[in-house]
Amino acid sequence: MQEALTEPFVKLLDLGTGTGCILVSCLASMPMAHGTGTDIHPATLAVAEDNARTHSLANRARFLLSDWFTAVEGRFDLIVSNPPYIAEGEMAALSPEVLHEPRRALTPGGDGLDAYRAIARGAPARLMPGGRLIVEIGPSQGAAVAALFAAQGLTGIRILPDLDGRDRVVAARKPAGDTGCGTA
Numbered sequence: 172m173q174e175a176l177t178e179p180f181v182k183l184l185d186l187g188t189g190t191g192c193i194l195v196s197c198l199a200s201m202p203m204a205h206g207t208g209t210d211i212h213p214a215t216l217a218v219a220e221d222n223a224r225t226h227s228l229a230n231r232a233r234f235l236l237s238d239w240f241t242a243v244e245g246r247f248d249l250i251v252s253n254p255p256y257i258a259e260g261e262m263a264a265l266s267p268e269v270l271h272e273p274r275r276a277l278t279p280g281g282d283g284l285d286a287y288r289a290i291a292r293g294a295p296a297r298l299m300p301g302g303r304l305i306v307e308i309g310p311s312q313g314a315a316v317a318a319l320f321a322a323q324g325l326t327g328i329r330i331l332p333d334l335d336g337r338d339r340v341v342a343a344r345k346p347a348g349d350t351g352c353g354t355a
């Protein structure tokens with residue numbers, strides 16, 4: 172999630188934080204920032220909390236049990252997420268190393284885009300004007316995720332490749348003059 176660090180931020184939200192690795196590494200690189208990590212799985216949040224303590228970030232990180240945005244309050248200048256994105260039909264083809272992950276971390280079911288739909292719907296209300304939304308994606312999902320973000324009024328949408336040239340991230344921004352809550 173290198174893209175997250177290309178601009179300063181002070182209030183970070185990591186949706187589906189898992190072990191907290193993205194939240195912890197972003198906060199470690201931005202000493203003035205505070206962050207909230209959410210997950211739907213309580214045991215996962217305990218691991219994330221532990222991770223934040225290990226990296227001396229407990230005073231800048233908090234964790235919340237939440238189905239995407241449902242328990243989230245306030246606004247953030249950066250929202251990041253690496254949600255489950257594998258389509259139901261692609262699960263059978265996954266290698267055994269990947270399949271040891273819990274199912275909820277891998278797939279939202281269906282076409283693999285449901286997490287992005289929920290994130291796109293909820294983001295405008297939780298982003299400050301000018302705030303950024305950055306998500307990791309499966310390599311074939313760039314155009315679909317970009318369209319979901321555009322439909323919610325987000326702008327400056329970019330699909331970013333990894334070092335192998337495969338699309339891996341979609342970044343977008345809430346317009347600076349937009350103080351509203353989107354179309355959710």
Ligand SMILES: C[S@@+](CC[C@H](N)C(=O)[O-])C[C@H]1O[C@@H](n2cnc3c(N)ncnc32)[C@H](O)[C@@H]1O
Nearest residue numbers: 187188189210211212237238239253254255276
């Ligand atoms: C692919 S893992 C990513 C974990 C971590 N962010 C990372 O990058 O390693 C997806 C995470 O999303 C969480 N998740 C799945 N459905 C969710 C939901 N409805 N609301 C919040 N988190 C959810 C899973 O429990 C899992 O921790």
